[in-house]
Amino acid sequence: MLKTGIYVDAENIRLCGGYGMRYDVLVELAGAGKSVLLRANSYLAEDRARTKEDAEYRQKLYRYHDVLRQCGFRVIKKYVKHFVDDEGILTTKANADMDLAIDALHQARNLDRVILLTGDGDFIRLVLALQNMGCRVEVIGFKYVSSELKEAADSYLSGFLIPGLLPIQAPPGENRQRGIAINYNPDRGFGFMRYYRLRPEGLIPESVFFHCSKAADVNDALFLDTTQIFEFTIVKNPDNNSRTEAWDIRVLDA
Template sequence: MLKTGIYVDAENIRLSGGYGMRYDVLAELGNSGNSVLLRANSYLAEDRTRTKEDDEYRQKLYRYHNIIRQCGFKVIKKFVKHFVDDEGILTTKANADMDLAIDALLQARNLDRIILLTGDGDFIRLVLALQNMGCRVEVIGFNNVSSELREVADNYLSGFLIPGLLPMSSEAAGRKRGIPVNYNPDRGFGFLRYYKLTSSGLRAETVFFHCSKSTVPHDSAFLDATNIFEFSIIQNPENNNRTEAADISLLES
């Protein structure tokens, strides 16, 4: 069994496309396959001045914190600090990077695998230190993820590709999200890789597609393996009921 720890840089995730992320799906990921979720921490900001003065804000924030705790995560709060800079501009700051890094380093002694949710390149040194301690470090991010952070991780996966991790609109319900692989621009076809979350872990699947089934104006978009597409899977009666992707659209970031 791989003893797994999950560390969520919640403010970075919230501001980078991960708003509304479901912690229960994240916990399921940590407990899937041959892993057992041993540590699960989420680092969040709280404006204490506002929680004292704004009842609605306080109730909404604490309700959200309780939901996270019910999913098995420890909530670590970083209180917002207000200060006036040299130009007289009021600035707020609530950076939990140091708290996350210290906790991860101390707790890594009892862990085999760490899942870090962030896109912040400031964590590159942390990833390297954890790897030197013998831990496998996997990074999950959404938008604006540091390219260097992706490279140093043992594995990087876009959170958009993890089924159910983000809420989807009713129009998108039942659709898949994937990235293009083996695209042939001369013939206009390739495959889309998507994932299924099972008790055995994330399982990669591929499905055939043709660019004619896409609403993307330029098929060159399929040459970029970082682009994420939404699509449906159908049985095509015009091609011996072959399984393929249809109604393909580029995911708006």
């Protein structure tokens, strides 16, 4: 069994497209296949001054922390600091990078696999250090992810592609998915959408046929970009022997 640890740079994830992320799905992902979750840490910011003065903020924040703990995460708080810079502008800062890096390095002695949720390129040296200790490092991010961080990791996967990690708003009964276009033929206007299912054995890639006529305001250049994420509905086409296809294709608005 692979001994796995999850480390979440929560403020980076929140500000870079991952607001509302489901921590229970992270736990399911980490425990899938031949893996067991040993450590789960989330590093968050708290404004103590606002906590004391704003009851609504305090209630929402602590309820959020309780949800994380119920999912099995240890909550590590970094308190917001307020200071005036050289230009007289009030600035706030709450950076937990050092805490995350130190914890990961110490705890990695008992781990085989680290799942790091961040897009911050400052963690490249941590990734390399963990790899040198024998750990496999998998990075999950949303928007504004450092290209160097992606390259340093053993694998990178957009959090938008992990089923349920950020729930998709769709009418009841509609099979709405997120994926990327692969094997697109611009001359004939068709290709396949690659998406994932989260099963007990792990993330399972699947693909479904699509034609560009089923897309709203999407051009060939976007279909040829394998980093571009789409949302689409999987249907059985009654005019094509009920073949499964991707319809109502839209660029992810994230």
